[in-house]
Amino acid sequence: MTTETIRTCDVVVIGAGPVGENVADRTAAAGLSTVIVESELAGGECSYWACDPSKALLRPVLLHADAARVPGLGPAAEGPLDVKAVLAHRDRMASGWNDEGQAEWIASAGIELLRGHGRLTGVREVAVTTPGGEVVRLRARHAVAVCTGSAAALPDLPGLAALRPWTSREATSAQEVPLRLVVVGGGVVGVEMATAWQGLGSQVTLLARGERLLPRMEPFASDLVAEGLREAGVDVRLGTYATAAWRTAHGEVRAITSDGAELTADEILFATGRVPRSADVGLETVDLTPGDWLGVDDSLTVTAVPGDWLYAAGDVNGRALYTHQGKYQARIAGSVIAARARGEAPDTRRWSPHRATADTVAVPGVVFTAPEVASVGLTAHEAERAGRDVQVVDYDMGQVAGALQYRPDYRGRARILIDRERRTVVGATFAGPGVAELLHAATLAITGEIPVERLWHAVPAFPTISEVWLRLLETGCRS
Numbered sequence: 001m002t003t004e005t006i007r008t009c010d011v012v013v014i015g016a017g018p019v020g021e022n023v024a025d026r027t028a029a030a031g032l033s034t035v036i037v038e039s040e041l042a043g044g045e046c047s048y049w050a051c052d053p054s055k056a057l058l059r060p061v062l063l064h065a066d067a068a069r070v071p072g073l074g075p076a077a078e079g080p081l082d083v084k085a086v087l088a089h090r091d092r093m094a095s096g097w098n099d100e101g102q103a104e105w106i107a108s109a110g111i112e113l114l115r116g117h118g119r120l121t122g123v124r125e126v127a128v129t130t131p132g133g134e135v136v137r138l139r140a141r142h143a144v145a146v147c148t149g150s151a152a153a154l155p156d157l158p159g160l161a162a163l164r165p166w167t168s169r170e171a172t173s174a175q176e177v178p179l180r181l182v183v184v185g186g187g188v189v190g191v192e193m194a195t196a197w198q199g200l201g202s203q204v205t206l207l208a209r210g211e212r213l214l215p216r217m218e219p220f221a222s223d224l225v226a227e228g229l230r231e232a233g234v235d236v237r238l239g240t241y242a243t244a245a246w247r248t249a250h251g252e253v254r255a256i257t258s259d260g261a262e263l264t265a266d267e268i269l270f271a272t273g274r275v276p277r278s279a280d281v282g283l284e285t286v287d288l289t290p291g292d293w294l295g296v297d298d299s300l301t302v303t304a305v306p307g308d309w310l311y312a313a314g315d316v317n318g319r320a321l322y323t324h325q326g327k328y329q330a331r332i333a334g335s336v337i338a339a340r341a342r343g344e345a346p347d348t349r350r351w352s353p354h355r356a357t358a359d360t361v362a363v364p365g366v367v368f369t370a371p372e373v374a375s376v377g378l379t380a381h382e383a384e385r386a387g388r389d390v391q392v393v394d395y396d397m398g399q400v401a402g403a404l405q406y407r408p409d410y411r412g413r414a415r416i417l418i419d420r421e422r423r424t425v426v427g428a429t430f431a432g433p434g435v436a437e438l439l440h441a442a443t444l445a446i447t448g449e450i451p452v453e454r455l456w457h458a459v460p461a462f463p464t465i466s467e468v469w470l471r472l473l474e475t476g477c478r479s
């Protein structure tokens, strides 16, 4: 017989990924008793099957690509990577898929971790089925936050179960390097994982449905990433997707592509987007549709549910599928929950601590490929589509002294968009080796709404790659 317990607390958070943990941290710090519910590993996708292990695989590959081009390092860097050491490093960065450290942090923050699968059962109520089959019914005095993240979306191909394809989970946790790997999908996961596994010794074929990789980025970034992948030996096929795939009796993968070619490989990775993990969280009990992205306003309150008690932050709301942006939303949701618990109305002004203004103005993202792509704010295409009057300023990063110090054969390009009326930067993209660390300056310029006239006074050190900022100003704002 199933045992049932009924308990009351102030706040229930479903999902202890990076986002749920940050919501709970904020509400607990505000003095609200907080229970966080986790069905797998505390730390979420990011810690075990996404950001941390993928960047651990990529860092040696990217450094290797740079080092081979630095004079004097060539011979030392030309040999293959020590794959065993890279995989062992990746394992450590994924904490050996053990969440003890996270559980300790949760306890130290004064949050209660309840292991099990959480489902809404009505207004401010969550039922948790524990691993032992017990059901704990939680009643929240103030709020429930759904932070259940996202999962890999798989294409509608027959026989997928028998194919046993890789998703992002296997691509970030595999213990062996497949000799041949087909990657389907030219988005961020596709290009990063193609870079990593090619660098670790696989022969990768990348199938991208669109006419360019990274279709939401500036086209020059797509072109540079495609060039970099091809130079690394990846067989990049644009405008191509898999129409059928199966595993042979010998364990090989066969795939037929949209142009009729047949591919043979050892593994196939579907990097074809994400779906919200909302199919089995009891959405139907509050008149929402299971499997949908949870629509929220800028205070992270679910708009379709009355009463201002249900929140959704991170991947599950579909606003910006990045750990850092989800954690930003979490900080805001936590503050809103605390304010409402005190009986105060949230401050709805732009840039207030209760409004996720940056979600619609400046979402930064880095694609860790060779070369890297770092972008924030609008692309030229998005500005045009939104009817924004912007000046587009481009600069060849190969002309920047600091870039040539970084790597004498440096190839890269930078673009900023300047709002003509307000004279502020509203978008920036850098594509080139080592550009990831350039990005935060752009994020500051956009969120701080710094007039370009003032940016002239932000002097980049010589000879750093950041001097590209000066070159962009000289190119676009001489007047």
Ligand SMILES: Cc1cc2nc3c(=O)[nH]c(=O)nc-3n(C[C@H](O)[C@H](O)[C@H](O)COP(=O)(O)OP(=O)(O)OC[C@H]3O[C@@H](n4cnc5c(N)ncnc54)[C@H](O)[C@@H]3O)c2cc1C
Binding pocket: 014, 015, 016, 017, 018, 019, 020, 037, 038, 039, 040, 041, 042, 043, 044, 045, 046, 047, 049, 050, 051, 052, 054, 055, 116, 117, 118, 119, 147, 148, 149, 150, 168, 172, 189, 277, 280, 281, 313, 314, 315, 316, 320, 321, 322, 323, 324, 325, 326
């Ligand atoms: C391969 C890959 C690489 C990535 N790299 C980066 C990167 O470098 N930088 C970056 O910013 N972003 C990256 N991302 C995106 C990033 O992983 C996500 O944006 C981030 O994990 C979202 O955090 P979250 O807390 O919303 O969800 P998740 O991390 O998915 O956590 C959700 C948690 O909720 C739990 N859960 C779900 N349903 C229930 C339930 N019913 N009951 C209890 N618990 C439940 C899950 O087990 C999980 O622990 C990457 C994604 C992928 C796939």
Ligand SMILES: NC(=O)c1ccc[n+]([C@@H]2O[C@H](COP(=O)([O-])OP(=O)(O)OC[C@H]3O[C@@H](n4cnc5c(N)ncnc54)[C@H](O)[C@@H]3O)[C@@H](O)[C@H]2O)c1
Binding pocket: 155, 156, 184, 185, 186, 187, 188, 189, 190, 192, 207, 208, 209, 210, 214, 215, 240, 241, 242, 271, 272, 273, 274, 320, 321, 322, 365, 366, 367, 368
């Ligand atoms: N470095 C980072 O910060 C990082 C790394 C990885 C992922 N992420 C986040 O995770 C999100 C998800 O990444 P993703 O790459 O899975 O999704 P994505 O949406 O970026 O790319 C998926 C790609 O697959 C293609 N596609 C979809 N269905 C297909 C099909 N049937 N056949 C062929 N192609 C198909 C789409 O056209 C798209 O280009 C990203 O948007 C990003 O926010 C971030």
